Amino acid sequence: MINKIVPSAAEAVADIFDGATVMIGGFGEAGSPIELIHRLIDLGTKNLTIVSNNAGSGNVGLAALIENRQVKKMICSFPRTANSTVFPELYNKGEIELELVPQGTLAERIRAGGAGIPAFFTPSSVNTPLAEGKELRLFNGKPFVMEQAIIADFALVRCHMADRYGNLTYYKTARNFGPIMCTAAKTTIAQARRVVQAGMIDPEAVVTPGIFVSRVVEISNPEDESKLVAEKRRYPC
Amino acid sequence: MLNTAIEIGWSRKEMAQKAALDIPDGSYVNLGIGIPELIAEFVPPGIEVIYHTENGLLGMGPVPEKGQEDVELINAGKKYITAIPGACYFHHADSFAMIRGGHIDISVLGAYQVSKEGDLANWSTGEPGAIPAVGGAMDLVAGVKSVWVITDHNSKDGKAKLVHECAFPLTGKAVVDRIYTNLAIIDVTEKGLRVRELAPGVTMEYLQEHTEAPL
Numbered sequence: 001m002i003n004k005i006v007p008s009a010a011e012a013v014a015d016i017f018d019g020a021t022v023m024i025g026g027f028g029e030a031g032s033p034i035e036l037i038h039r040l041i042d043l044g045t046k047n048l049t050i051v052s053n054n055a056g057s058g059n060v061g062l063a064a065l066i067e068n069r070q071v072k073k074m075i076c077s078f079p080r081t082a083n084s085t086v087f088p089e090l091y092n093k094g095e096i097e098l099e100l101v102p103q104g105t106l107a108e109r110i111r112a113g114g115a116g117i118p119a120f121f122t123p124s125s126v127n128t129p130l131a132e133g134k135e136l137r138l139f140n141g142k143p144f145v146m147e148q149a150i151i152a153d154f155a156l157v158r159c160h161m162a163d164r165y166g167n168l169t170y171y172k173t174a175r176n177f178g179p180i181m182c183t184a185a186k187t188t189i190a191q192a193r194r195v196v197q198a199g200m201i202d203p204e205a206v207v208t209p210g211i212f213v214s215r216v217v218e219i220s221n222p223e224d225e226s227k228l229v230a231e232k233r234r235y236p237c
Numbered sequence: 238m239l240n241t242a243i244e245i246g247w248s249r250k251e252m253a254q255k256a257a258l259d260i261p262d263g264s265y266v267n268l269g270i271g272i273p274e275l276i277a278e279f280v281p282p283g284i285e286v287i288y289h290t291e292n293g294l295l296g297m298g299p300v301p302e303k304g305q306e307d308v309e310l311i312n313a314g315k316k317y318i319t320a321i322p323g324a325c326y327f328h329h330a331d332s333f334a335m336i337r338g339g340h341i342d343i344s345v346l347g348a349y350q351v352s353k354e355g356d357l358a359n360w361s362t363g364e365p366g367a368i369p370a371v372g373g374a375m376d377l378v379a380g381v382k383s384v385w386v387i388t389d390h391n392s393k394d395g396k397a398k399l400v401h402e403c404a405f406p407l408t409g410k411a412v413v414d415r416i417y418t419n420l421a422i423i424d425v426t427e428k429g430l431r432v433r434e435l436a437p438g439v440t441m442e443y444l445q446e447h448t449e450a451p452l
Binding site for chain 1: 291293337407409410
């Protein structure tokens with residue numbers, strides 16, 4: 001019998017190892033799997049490469065993971081946001097690496113990784129510093145830059161509903177990177193607001209087919225990152 | 238440079254209004270962070286514009302009423318928004334397929350500098366200690382059918398923003414089609430920058446004095 005439901009977030013992330021590449025869903029706080037990230041902080045795994053659009057805000061969630069010195073390198077498109085102080089500080093001290101990627105290229109590198117496409121050509125970033133050192137090729141007389149797929153050891157995402165097969169639905173703009181990250185990791189861990197019986201999700205409404213998901217954990221009342229940031233909360237306390 | 242540049246001409250709202258009036262009915266539009274966001278307020282009744290926000294929504298509506306904010310319904314600037322009836326959500330690869338694949342009609346962005354050839358610099362001033370961040374700007378300028386810039390004509394310290402060559406790192410080369418500033422509306426053509434409209438009280442001579450690139 002297939003049953004991807006695990007009883008706790010701590011168990012869901014327990015095998016994330018030192019040096020792993022971990023995709024973390026979310027655009028700002030929308031879709032950020034904050035409970036999974038906090039359990040990863042409890043675990044204390046080091047030298048992680050994190051693939052995520054942003055670099056967290058305040059001193060909770062992804063920012064707290066960085067502040068706890070567990071992240072060696074960030075692959076992201078926009079590490080500078082309001083209330084984002086942890087990453088800029090470490091970056092300016094030279095204590096964390098950054099691979100800056102245009103947002104659409106980041107999405108496509110993840111999509112390609114999940115789809116078994118090792119590389120592709122895109123017009124984004126041609127003639128800019130972000131294309132330096134990369135292969136350029138002309139198609140129909142126009143230049144395109146080669147970008148390589150990203151595959152991760154783990155993906156941590158936040159979804160709305162999930163079932164024991166790992167079928168997922170999302171909620172509003174919290175969907176963002178979740179569906180593509182699920183496809184591009186060897187082990188995908190989803191925190192769901194509701195875990196429902198198989199068959200309760202309309203097959204027409206499934207966004208992430210269960211084959212892309214390894215583990216599901218129900219977090220019915222996820223923490224609200226912006227609220228924690230406004231209250232100047234830290235993790236761990 | 239004269240520091241009176243910001244005291245004559247259009248206000249930010251008037252610039253946004255000018256751009257709003259130029260959006261054709263039925264357009265799919267992506268608005269950048271800052272002045273571009275104001276444009277949605279000024280689209281005249283009877284014109285239907287669908288707003289795309291690259292974090293995964295077509296059909297972005299106005300700011301929610303107080304108390305109705307949803308932390309999982311935000312725009313690319315991470316501000317609370319609403320979704321109109323008929324809106325749809327999608328993931329990031331689909332969102333950038335819309336952008337890069339040429340499905341979005343108009344992108345309106347801010348700028349640090351625009352060159353006479355339409356090169357755009359709007360993501361990094363290249364200063365030491367600045368945290369580089371690019372977001373979706375390079376994808377937008379690479380794929381959207383028409384790229385408009387809306388910006389103050391001169392920087393806060395009075396420097397020209399419409400220049401011969403961008404000194405800041407580029408977002409894209411020869412990508413800008415039209416520029417809305419507080420002094421004028423300017424098209425980027427094969428022959429260089431061409432003035433479409435001057436703001437009230439602005440002469441061609443005054444405009445050129447405040448512009449490095451030839452008009």
